[in-house]
Amino acid sequence: MRKRRWFILSLALAMLFSMPFQAFAKETWNPEQFAKExxxxxxxxxxxxxxxxxxxxxxxxxxxxxxxxxxxxxxxxxxxxxxxxxxxxxxxxxxxxxxxxxxxxxxxxxxxxxxxxxxxxxxxxxxxxxxxxxxxxxxxxxxxxxxxxxxxxxxxxxxxxxxxxxxxxxxxxxxxxxxxxxxxxxxxxxxxxxxxxxxxxxxxxxxxxxxxxxxxxxxxxxxxxxxxxxxxxxxxxxxxxxxxxxxxxxxxxxxxxxxxxxxxxxxxxxxxxxxxxxYQYAESVKANELVADLPVKKGTVEKVKIVAKDSLGYPVREEERTLLRKEVKLPEQIKAPVQEGEKVGEITLYFDRKKIGTVDLISQESVEGTGFFSNLQRFLKGLFKE
Missing domain, CATH: 3.40.710.10 (DD-peptidase/beta-lactamase superfamily)
Known part of the structure; x- marks a missing residue:
C-alpha cells in the first residue's frame, strides 16, 4: 500500500513539473545550431x-x-x-x-x-x-x-x-x-x-x-x-x-x-x-531549500521540514529556461523516529529529455516517536542520565 501511495505521489509531481517540458518536447537543442552567432x-x-x-x-x-x-x-x-x-x-x-x-x-x-x-x-x-x-x-x-x-x-x-x-x-x-x-x-x-x-x-x-x-x-x-x-x-x-x-x-x-x-x-x-x-547558470535546486512539510506518523510533531541536501543547476540560454523541470519523489508520510539529515526522498533535475542529476531530500530536524518502544527508549535514556 505504501509503495502504491509513493508511486501515485511521484507520478503527480512529475506531471506537475513536466508541463513546460511537454511544450518543447519536439525541439532539438544542438550547440552547432548557434555556430553563426x-x-x-x-x-x-x-x-x-x-x-x-x-x-x-x-x-x-x-x-x-x-x-x-x-x-x-x-x-x-x-x-x-x-x-x-x-x-x-x-x-x-x-x-x-x-x-x-x-x-x-x-x-x-x-x-x-x-x-x-x-x-x-x-x-x-x-x-x-x-x-x-x-x-x-x-x-x-x-x-x-x-x-x-x-x-x-x-x-x-x-x-x-x-x-x-x-x-x-x-x-x-x-x-x-x-x-x-x-x-x-x-x-x-x-x-x-x-x-x-x-x-x-x-x-x-x-x-x-x-x-x-x-x-x-x-x-x-x-x-x-x-x-x-x-x-x-x-x-x-x-x-x-x-x-x-x-x-x-x-x-x-x-x-x-x-x-x-x-x-x-x-x-x-x-x-x-x-x-x-x-548562458547563465540556473540553480534550480538549492541546498537547504524547503521542498515539503511532510506528515509524521507516531511522532512528537505532526510535520517535519524536508530540504534539499545539495544544490543542482544547469547552464541555459534565456529562452531555454522553460526546458528545465524537476521531479520530486517523496512518500505521503514518514514514520517516527526520524533523524536529522536522514534521506527521505530525492529530487531529479531534467533539461529537455536529459537527466542532469539527482539530489537527496533530507529531514531538517530529528523527530522522536510516540510509540511504546520509543517511549521506553526515552525512559531508559533518562534513567541512565540520572
Missing amino acids: VSIAAETAALIDVQSGRVLYGKDMNKQMRIASLTKIITAIVAIESGKLEETVTTSKNAYRVEGSSIYLALGEKQKLIDLVYAIMLRSGNDAATAIAEHVGGGSVQKFADMMNAKVKELGLTGTHFVNPHGLDAPGHYSTAYDMAVLTAYALRNPIFAEVVKTKVKRIPWEGKEWDRVMRNKNKMLYRYAGADGVKTGYTESAGRCLASSATKDGRQLAVIVLNDRNDWDDSAKLLNYGFTK
Missing part, C-alpha cells in the same frame, strides 16, 4: 561548461582533426591518475632523441613524474612526454597509448585515437573539438591537473647544473584573458594552430577548443565571452 577563423571548435559538461557552442565539432600538442592533455591526466607522481623517471635514449619542442632532458637524467607533467603542460616538452609514457606504460610508449585510448573510451568519446603521447603528426592520431572539450573538462575537475595548467612559472631541478630549469608557461591566455586558468597550446605545420583554453568567472568555469585556427587567442577569448554572457 560567433564568427571565428577556427576550422573546428567547441565550448563546454566544465561543471555540468554541457557543450555550449560547436563548429564542425565532430570533424576528426590533427590536434598537435593538445594531445598532452590526456598524457597529463593519465599520468596523474596513475598514482606515480612522486616516482623518479629516468630519461631513455628514445625520450632523449625525440624531435620537436623540448626541455632538453639529458640521457639518463632523473626527474620526478610530477615535474615532467609540469614540463609538458607549460613548455610542451616532447622529450618529457615520451619519458612519462615510457615510465607509466611500463617501458612502452605503445602500452601508454593503449592507456590513453582506454581513457577516451571510458569517457564515451568515439572520434579520437592516439598513437603517441606528444601529438607529433602520425597516421591514426586524431581527435575532434567535441572530444577534446569533454576530455579537457574532465581533466580540469582533477585538482592536480587544474593547478598545473594555471601555473605561470615553475622551477624544477636541472641535474648536473647549479641552477634550476625555469619553465614559463607558453599559454598567452593566462596573461591576456581575465580569469584564465589553462590549458594548452599546440602547433604543427599540418595541424595548424590549436588551443585549449579555460577561464573561471563568478564561480563558473568554461573551456574552449579551437583547432586549425590562425586567430586562436582572439577566437578563444571571443568564445569564452560568448559562453559567459549568453
Whole structure:
C-alpha cells in the first residue's frame, strides 16, 4: 500500500513539473545550431561548461582533426591518475632523441613524474612526454597509448585515437573539438591537473647544473584573458594552430577548443565571452531549500521540514529556461523516529529529455516517536542520565 501511495505521489509531481517540458518536447537543442552567432577563423571548435559538461557552442565539432600538442592533455591526466607522481623517471635514449619542442632532458637524467607533467603542460616538452609514457606504460610508449585510448573510451568519446603521447603528426592520431572539450573538462575537475595548467612559472631541478630549469608557461591566455586558468597550446605545420583554453568567472568555469585556427587567442577569448554572457547558470535546486512539510506518523510533531541536501543547476540560454523541470519523489508520510539529515526522498533535475542529476531530500530536524518502544527508549535514556 505504501509503495502504491509513493508511486501515485511521484507520478503527480512529475506531471506537475513536466508541463513546460511537454511544450518543447519536439525541439532539438544542438550547440552547432548557434555556430553563426560567433564568427571565428577556427576550422573546428567547441565550448563546454566544465561543471555540468554541457557543450555550449560547436563548429564542425565532430570533424576528426590533427590536434598537435593538445594531445598532452590526456598524457597529463593519465599520468596523474596513475598514482606515480612522486616516482623518479629516468630519461631513455628514445625520450632523449625525440624531435620537436623540448626541455632538453639529458640521457639518463632523473626527474620526478610530477615535474615532467609540469614540463609538458607549460613548455610542451616532447622529450618529457615520451619519458612519462615510457615510465607509466611500463617501458612502452605503445602500452601508454593503449592507456590513453582506454581513457577516451571510458569517457564515451568515439572520434579520437592516439598513437603517441606528444601529438607529433602520425597516421591514426586524431581527435575532434567535441572530444577534446569533454576530455579537457574532465581533466580540469582533477585538482592536480587544474593547478598545473594555471601555473605561470615553475622551477624544477636541472641535474648536473647549479641552477634550476625555469619553465614559463607558453599559454598567452593566462596573461591576456581575465580569469584564465589553462590549458594548452599546440602547433604543427599540418595541424595548424590549436588551443585549449579555460577561464573561471563568478564561480563558473568554461573551456574552449579551437583547432586549425590562425586567430586562436582572439577566437578563444571571443568564445569564452560568448559562453559567459549568453548562458547563465540556473540553480534550480538549492541546498537547504524547503521542498515539503511532510506528515509524521507516531511522532512528537505532526510535520517535519524536508530540504534539499545539495544544490543542482544547469547552464541555459534565456529562452531555454522553460526546458528545465524537476521531479520530486517523496512518500505521503514518514514514520517516527526520524533523524536529522536522514534521506527521505530525492529530487531529479531534467533539461529537455536529459537527466542532469539527482539530489537527496533530507529531514531538517530529528523527530522522536510516540510509540511504546520509543517511549521506553526515552525512559531508559533518562534513567541512565540520572
